[in-house]
Amino acid sequence: MAEHLLEIRNLSVEFHTATGTVKAVRDVSWHLDRGETLAILGESGSGKSVSSSAIMNLIDMPPGRITSGQILFDGQDLLQLPDEARRALNGCRIAMIFQDPLAHLNPVYTVGWQIVEAMTAHGTDHATARAEALRLVTRVGIPNPQASLAKYPHEFSGGQRQRLMIAMALAMKPDVLIADEPTTALDVTVQAEVLSLLEELKQETGMGILIITHDLGVVAEIADRVVVMNAGEIVESGETAEVYRNAKHPYTRKLIAAAPGKGVFHDPLPRAEAVLSVRDVVKTYSGFRALDGVGFDLMAGECMAVVGESGSGKSTLARILLRLEEPDGGKALWQGRDLFTMSPAELYKLRRDLQMVFQDPTQSLNPRMTVFQLISEAWIIHPEILPKPQWKARVAELLQQVGLSPAMAGRYPHQFSGGQRQRIAIARALALEPRLIICDEAVSALDVSVQAQVIELLDKLRREMGIAFIFIAHDLPVVRDFADHVMVMQGGKVVEQGPVREIFEHPRQPYTQRLLAAGLDPDPEVQAQRREARLGHPAAMQPGI
Known part of the structure; x- marks a missing residue:
């Protein structure tokens, strides 16, 4: 009998690239029972993904090469088996x-x-x-x-x-x-x-x-x-x-x-005159009402998080506010002017003020354009923002702001990980110096430390430059750390909204309570309490968890 069901011993994997050899995995050992x-x-x-791909024989060789180690499954070294046996x-x-x-x-x-x-x-x-x-x-x-x-x-x-x-x-x-x-x-x-x-x-x-x-x-x-x-x-x-x-x-x-969700709540901004006022927005698809009377106010420099499950209408709302789709009813007053009644020429002038970071950067970044071209394209469309001699320096600055190297400006989107592509999309949105950024799951695919870095950047921009954010997210700890105001949606309707502290500490609606209870905490002990509460033991749920 093998000691472990699956065991990796001293595994090393490298990739040969045009710029040299990348040692992706170095002398890694672990086991699974x-x-x-x-x-x-x-x-x-x-x-982490390269080591698991080696188990399934999914590494392209070349350019990849397993230089050392064993992968033992039930005591048998998979690396010594012919391809047919591994299949x-x-x-x-x-x-x-x-x-x-x-x-x-x-x-x-x-x-x-x-x-x-x-x-x-x-x-x-x-x-x-x-x-x-x-x-x-x-x-x-x-x-x-x-x-x-x-x-x-x-x-x-x-x-x-x-x-x-x-x-x-x-x-x-x-x-x-x-x-x-x-x-x-x-x-x-x-x-x-x-x-x-x-x-x-x-x-x-x-x-x-x-x-x-x-x-x-x-x-x-x-x-x-x-x-x-x-x-x-x-x-x-x-x-x-x-x-x-x-x-x-x-x-x-x-x-x-x-890890998000452990910081202090943001003190809500004074609810003065709204920069964006949305009233009674309705959108119907083939008899299905995706948005049903949605309304809210957004202040300059405020972050309003929109949370809810798939199909609640979050992304539909974002597309309609940017006129990527047309509403069936309602108003969206941007500094007193209705976005829904603006002509194409008026919208064109306003585009630089209203930007969006989409959920899937693979679909929103042109694969034929370099990172430099993707970011600087904004200044071709709106040349009044920045003179051409300053483009290179500004692209380098934006890449550094989102945690990427300026040396990456000459690469194409497919040469980056999903999280890196999302950072490029954020840099592209910031290039226009907008007044409002709509983030549709913009940080969900980012690593925890990069996520914290990007959230810190966005928070700094809204406080220093007055940029407002509509932050669509399913990651509740991130919402807790970043948002001032939370709007909870279900089935196209707003079921609850209010300051972030009020929603997280005193949710009124059962749907909001269920969303918060389903959130994951990085602390295993706290998460064990949440799991017990979710399985039907309400007494295990502590206040504020």
């Missing part, structure tokens, strides 16, 4: 859930076909596979499972697609499940449901779960042990609670200190 959840925690570039293990005994389910589900096949194919590829007959696919889809909580098997990936929400990937990964009852950032883009309640589902399935099957994340709350919620990586090396490891309470390495302490 049956019925255990191990978290690999670290920021972008730490090597027989992948998906059958070792399965993986990826960060972006839409990118890893085939858009031209139904989800039922894809789940069935995952089983028939390993020898299961079609009838048995079809019956098991229906059972799995039901088990992961997809509504109307029989009809859902005939649907395509784009017909599901992000949380549902992630559940479908879990169903596919569990089809062959694997011994090891690797989950790479499985909840990054999910709403807070869906995130709690997915993590709870993974824990239930682990208890049912006895599989070991390897979860790769930059979110300390996810670690506190689900992990038994944690391995902390930085610059390709393991800097600390141990029991989750022990590492949180008594972190020894400076990098681990920095990550814990950067």
Whole structure:
């Protein structure tokens, strides 16, 4: 019998690039046992995803190369197996859930076909596979499972697609499940449901779960042990609670200190004359009312957070305020002028004052333009902002402000991680020196320390320059630290709004209370109390948690 279900010993991985050799993983060792959840925690570039890709034989070689080490599964070194033998293990005994389910589900096949194919590829007959696919889809909580098997990936929400990937990964009852950032883009309640589902399935099957994340709350919620990586090396490891309470390495302490949700509440700004007044906004799609009488006031220099689950109308509201879509009714007065009745020429002049940072930078950044071109394009459209001889210096300054190197200005979007692309999108919005920035999940994909850095930057800009923010987010600790005012949406309606302290400490509506209870805390002890409260033990919930 092998000592551990899965064990990595002294693994080193490097990549050969045009600028030299990058040592992505350096002499890494860790193990995973049956019925255990191990978290690999670290920021972008730490090597956590590369080490897991090596397990599944997903590293492109070349340019990648495994220079040393062993990957032992049930005592057998996977690196010594032929490719055919490894393919027989992948998906059958070792399965993986990826960060972006839409990118890893085939858009031209139904989800039922894809789940069935995952089983028939390993020898299961079609009838048995079809019956098991229906059972799995039901088990992961997809509504109307029989009809859902005939649907395509784009017909599901992000949380549902992630559940479908879990169903596919569990089809062959694997011994090891690797989950790479499985909840990054999910709403807070869906995130709690997915993590709870993974824990239930682990208890049912006895599989070991390897979860790769930059979110300390996810670690506190689900992990038994944690391995902390930085610059390709393991800097600390141990029991989750022990590492949180008594972190020894400076990098681990920095990550814990950067976790949001522990700072003081912002004192609300005086509710003077609003720079933006929204009244009774309505938007309907084919009989479905996406926005139903939404209204609020936003002051100069104020941050108003908009929270709620997918489908609540948050992003629809953002697009309508920028006239990327047209409303069916209502008003949006910007400094007394109705945005909804402005002509295209009037809107063109106003565009530099109203900017948006979209949720998915991959879709909002032109892949054919360099970072320098993406940022400086704003000054081509609005040449009065900055003379051309100053463009290079200003681009360098903006990149430094969002935590990137000026040397990256000549690169293209595909050469960056998701978090780095989001920072480029923020720099591009700041280039126009706007009066209002709408952030649609703008920091959800960022590492915890970079997230803290970007939030600090945005906070500084609004206090020094009077920039107002509409901050759409599902990360409640970030909202707690950054926002002055919170608006809670459900089903296209505003169910509650008020100062951030009032909403977080004294929520009035059951829906708001449920959202706050589903949030994750980086402290394992606090998170254990929240989990007990969520499972039906209200006495375990302490005031202010």
